[in-house]
Amino acid sequence: MQEFINNFNLEDYLPAVIAGMTNVLFAAAILIVGIYIASKVNRGICKMGESHEKLDDTLFRFLGSLGKYIVLAFVVIAVLNRFGVQTASIVALLGAAGLAVGLALQGTLSNLAAGVMLLVFRPYKVGDFIDAAGRFGNVTEIDLFTTVLQTFDNQQIIIPNSQIWGAQIINHSHHKIRGVDMLFGVAYKEDSAKVKKIINDVMAAHPNILKDPAPFVEVESLNDSSVDFRVRPFCHGEHYFDILYSVPEQIKQALDQAGVEIPFPHRKLIIEKEE
Incomplete structure (x- = not known):
């Protein structure tokens, strides 16, 4: 130990220390800027939905969150790359994991895709009487995965959006x-x-x-x-x-x-x- 102290020369380690501190500062800066940009992307997309009455807030909140996490994913990859981590294997691993999750959740993802289409094209809205997927009732709720109907005898019917989007929809409330x-x-x-x-x-x-x-x-x-x-x-x-x-x-x-x-x-x- 005494020999190490006697032979220690700060000048030999100084470049590595400076490089490490520089990487930490750059990584912190990338992280802070990335979080700020992700928040701005989220708020910007949400405001687009709020500024137009005909656009559905649920869809734009989802798109805002999706945009935020996509930006954060790139920020994390950039931070890891700054420290010399090989991100190519991480990206490949995430891609494989995403594919596996997608295959496991095919039904859920089809409902999600149908929900996005319903919220974009708006064939019906909350309060309309519709006939869809063999069911008739008053629309009480529309989200990204399901549509909720209330029947005349006060039954609640929850229909997966994929069943509605893939079939005929009759909107009895569309015309006054x-x-x-x-x-x-x-x-x-x-x-x-x-x-x-x-x-x-x-x-x-x-x-x-x-x-x-x-x-x-x-x-x-x-x-x-x-x-x-x-x-x-x-x-x-x-x-x-x-x-x-x-x-x-x-x-x-x-x-x-x-x-x-x-x-x-x-x-x-x-x-x-x-x-």
Whole structure:
């Protein structure tokens, strides 16, 4: 030990010490600047979503976090490279790990991709009534992986976004004015003009049926035992289900009061007696 102290020469180690301190200072500077840039990238992307009402905040918060961690990943690689660490093997290892994770989470990633597409193209929004993936209900929540619906009987349905994006989506709330399609059949003996007047009178008295556009009432088809009328009143979207479930009963009562026969399937049986 005494021999080491006697032979120690600071000038021999000074370049290495200076180089090491320089690397530490440069690494600290890279780290500080990188964290600052990552935070700015995150805030900038989030502000893009906040500045446009039609853009979804959830998507931009996700993209902001993604951009932040991508910048931080490059910062860590730059810091390690500053200390002489061979980063090529680390990048290859991270790539292989990412591939393995991606293969293990194929379903989750497909939901994520579908969620991004739904948030970008916005075929529906929270509060809309939609028919998607064989389910119907009011959209209460949309995130990157699932869409949550509330049914009329207060059930909560959570649907993976990949099932929605890959199938037909019917948005019942997209247009403010909706047509309500209904079909009514009457007997062949009835006067078509009289039936149309009865139906029009019922719709004219309904407070939620619009006068413009005017209700549509016409004969659609001639069936085996009935003349079928296509009836399509128009209303604001929030009254759609009220009309769908109240008008048929009102028309039925009006037809009954007017003595109009509403036919039903029946068979005529003829029995012949043997002599």
